[in-house]
Amino acid sequence: MNIQNVILGFLFEEPMSGYDIKRIMEVSVAHFFDASFGAIYPALKRMEKEGFVKKEIIQQEGKPNKNLFVITDKGKEEFIEYLESPINPTIMRSDFLIRLFFGKFTKKENIIKWMENEKKHLEQELENLLEVQKSSPDTDKYKKITIEYGLEYSKMTIILLEAKIKLLKEEDQERL
The missing domain is CATH 1.10.10.10 (Winged helix-like DNA-binding domain superfamily/Winged helix DNA-binding domain)
Known part of the structure; x- marks a missing residue:
């Protein structure tokens, strides 16, 4: 592409x-x-x-x-x-994921902040996609599938981030 x-x-x-x-x-x-x-x-x-x-x-x-x-x-x-032509495999490039991957070299507070920011970004993306979906009821079925893919991806990632943010915060509570 x-x-x-x-x-x-x-x-x-x-x-x-x-x-x-x-x-x-x-x-x-x-x-x-x-x-x-x-x-x-x-x-x-x-x-x-x-x-x-x-x-x-x-x-x-x-x-x-x-x-x-x-x-x-x-x-x-x-x-x-x-x-x-054949579809190339999807290769995700993400500054967030690269930083998270090397997260052991920084403070946990930074990681939690990154995760919260990523979650906010995805919530905005979800809102935008819902608006596109609502404002385009007559769009073709392939575009609808693409929108639904984005919606489900965003929802799934938000749920994952919420769980991991909670886990990281609870680790701090256990140490007290």
Whole structure:
């Protein structure tokens, strides 16, 4: 998975500007894929050069022109080829988990604070996903499955963190 494939997927649905792509990513796939404008615009430029997208300039009165990107037949073929290729195993990169892994080198208070912060982050993510689910009742079944996956992952991780935070705090009580 790379930024190009994600962009092609969104453009397969409808033409969009770089801003539109970033905005829709934030409300749809941010819980498992994130990209900055600094990644989106260079990818669009490269994809245009490779013939996967074409840029249409939309004149706007009183505003700068809008660059609308449209997927080409070549881009559609590239995206379908990506979808039909073998899936790479999911490799999670997590600053939280790396720090936790080496937690024996710091204070328990730091670890509890990290876990509480991670829990808060996941609770916010859960809230965002519930809002997406509620505001998109007519979305296709595959997007619904993706949202449900994120909801269940967040719930499960919150439960685990709550239990481990409690365990770490109880260890301190037992020593008193």
